[in-house]
Amino acid sequence: MITLATSSPQDTQALAAAISDHLVVGDLLVLAGDLGAGKTCFAQGLGGGLGVDERMTSPTFTLVNRYQSGRLELNHLDVYRLDDTAETLDLDLPELLEVGVTVIEWGEEIDQVLPVDHLTVRLRYPDVGAADDARIIDLEAGGPEWTDRLGAIVPSVERWTQ
Numbered sequence: 475m476i477t478l479a480t481s482s483p484q485d486t487q488a489l490a491a492a493i494s495d496h497l498v499v500g501d502l503l504v505l506a507g508d509l510g511a512g513k514t515c516f517a518q519g520l521g522g523g524l525g526v527d528e529r530m531t532s533p534t535f536t537l538v539n540r541y542q543s544g545r546l547e548l549n550h551l552d553v554y555r556l557d558d559t560a561e562t563l564d565l566d567l568p569e570l571l572e573v574g575v576t577v578i579e580w581g582e583e584i585d586q587v588l589p590v591d592h593l594t595v596r597l598r599y600p601d602v603g604a605a606d607d608a609r610i611i612d613l614e615a616g617g618p619e620w621t622d623r624l625g626a627i628v629p630s631v632e633r634w635t636q
């Protein structure tokens with residue numbers, strides 16, 4: 475696991491963009507963290523890094539937003555409102571995972587249907603006393619593939635290490 479710190483929404487987006495350079499088609503990122511922690515903000519930074527030129531909005535109601543204007547297709551999901559796994563299956567995840575990079579807010583809620591190989595990005599608030607715009611961001615490898623790849627990301631995210 476790598477633990478990082480950001481100081482503003484723009485800083486979180488810059489971190490996400492740095493990570494986006496390492497992504498390839500088929501990659502899955504699970505975004506974890508409370509409401510308002512910065513999951514959507516992080517996803518927007520990923521999109522910016524991939525060269526998505528559309529405005530990225532939260533997929534809370536649409537469930538899936540797909541962007542094809544960047545270096546790789548980006549599928550942005552938010553499964554907070556899904557009631558059960560049956561609804562999850564309607565998302566047709568296998569197809570999404572095949573065509574591009576997929577990022578799922580609240581993805582841990584459906585981890586039983588997700589591939590074991592994924593990167594979890596966990597956003598949280600620092601302890602009391604920290605600035606309002608400070609966030610702690612943990613990168614956690616899921617599966618053997620990401621355990622190896624996380625090492626390659628380390629130099630790109632050095633400026634956010636504490």
Ligand code: ADP
Pocket residue numbers: 480481482483484485486507508509510511512513514515516532579606607608609
């Ligand atoms: P989530 O998708 O996790 O519910 P959002 O990304 O929609 O969260 O909202 C995060 C909110 O927190 C935004 O209003 C954003 O401006 C603010 N914010 C403040 N500091 C940060 C930071 N360091 N990283 C991300 N968001 C931050």
Ligand code: MG
Pocket residue numbers: 513514515532552579
């Ligand atoms: Mg969100």
